[in-house]
Amino acid sequence: MIPSELVPTFGLDGSVPIPSNQLLEHAGRLKGKVVLITGAGRGIGKETAIQFANFGAKIVIGDIDLVSAQETANTVTSAGGQAIFQNCDVTVWDDLVDLYNLAIAKFGSVDVVVPNAGVPETSFFYNVCFDSNGRPQEPHLREVEVNLKGVLYTAHLAQHYLRVHAGQESSTKPLKAIVFIGSMSPWASYSPAPIYTATKHAILGLMRSVGPVLNNNGIRTVCITPSFADVASSEVLFPTVIRVAGVIIYTVSHPDPAISGCGYVLADNDWKVLKVPREEFKAGVYKLLDERVSFLLK
Template identity: 50%
Template sequence: MTAIPDDILFAYADRVKDKVVIITGGANGIGKETALRFASYGAKVVIGDLDVARSTKLVSDIEQTGGQATSIKCDVTQWDDTVALFQLAIAKYGQVDIVVPNAGISEAGDFETVKFKDGIPIKPGMLTIEVNLLGVLYTTHLAQHYLLVNQKHGDLKAIVLIGSMASWSGIPKAELYTASKHAVLGMMRSLHIPLELKCIRIAVIHPFFADTAIVPIPARLFLAGIPLTPVPRIGGAIFYAATNPDPATNGCAWLLPDNGPVFLVPKEEFKLGVYKMIDDRVNSLLVGAKGLHYYSRLLRDLWSIAGKPIVTTGLGVFLAKTVWDNKELILHNARTYIPQ
């Protein structure tokens, strides 16, 4: 892992000037800090939150300092609300450049206790999953479309997800929260390559317990004497993950384990034990997938330029040569994936 000191987190701040940033749950805590940070460097901020009063106040505060912002009431568990958030950004600013699906809650309800009505088990509450996972899925799904609206070559485009230490380790009495945060990390890893092909960055931030209202009183009592992660540093990590231009940092995790610095976890360090075995096999498939993506574009362009006869003839020659040149790799993969 690589430590990222605080004074580096805004090294690429010039990249956000006039960019449009959507933040869900942006009226309080981490979302508010992130909105203020982006606005301070010239970004146009669009806030979606159920807390209309605080959202309106935040927009006013940003505008009073010369920034640009707008807000809308948004329940991220409601598809229509989330669509309206993106539509507002397009209507007001004409584009979307960075999306931060930040809205989240702590454990709601008691998953361990089965409750009954008339002797029949009743359905447990799933609000934590609905906000922390379904809401993030809705927001990320829409981001994949709206980030491409009016996109120009070389534009900064990014999605920054909010994970947790619970993305890596189980938290007793927080089963739904842990499940949702594991899922967020998995989604980021799944989307990394498809989004990279569209020139969209993706990352996930993993803070330790932060000094925000999301931490319940019992957890605060348990953590008494243990330093919490500073909210400004979390906002800085989100900013850095979105703006860092290095392709090697795309698809990575960013840990804030305590009161220390931000740590970059390279993709290669996700892979230990069984995970490494699975990853080795997946990587050999992805090499082929990337090659197919390239050659499909190549054939499409050749078809449009030279026409069907030349492309068809060339394809036959190309495939024959490719098979011959890669016969050892093909045999190796066959031995790997065909049961012995």
């Protein structure tokens, strides 16, 4: 269950704290909506799929681990929900096209897209490796492939398929959204994982860049930035996947159009959820540069 107690009423400069008991306040709007989630076999993606289904959404699961994807789908259907799944490597363009087409074929439309698939840093950036001839070897960049390229692929297709209904192009209907999954690492400059941090910094930049254009087309964009989400227990400092899923539901279901373009920060499981309004991204140390660049682009 999402914690019902109110979070503290104070926040960082420019941020807006959101009480935990408001996260699911408008979740009834999700009934009948089609939600496509990549990487939904475990962790945040799995819990998000389950929570959306609990409120009547139809779930489309894409995951490179087909066994885990099926387990998530089974959890949803055994509780009376609707879910389909398909093997999907987000770095493979055709896999994603097939996943979207599956959603259209089965449910007739796509309403919400969560490009959740991602990998942690698996290499050590600071260790330069050499081949047998003493030449520096190319670094391992799987994180860039999955966390950035995969999200770009997913979002690029989303802007089309969110406008498709039963195979036909149509005007965008209410409650259309792309929810990007970022990280606390860009806010904190997490030195142990520079490649991962760079990809998540890019996701925040992607949301900010595409937000104004997609918003004009009726598609909401937000970026959720949790710290290390704990999968196993709710008795930890890090935010649980249930809490992260609750914030995702909030950003999709809340009727206020001003939500689009905002960031949502979850530092830990007990602290407040902070909304960072899109206007506040221009404050602080970047304000002077932003004003200068905006002037030059006029």
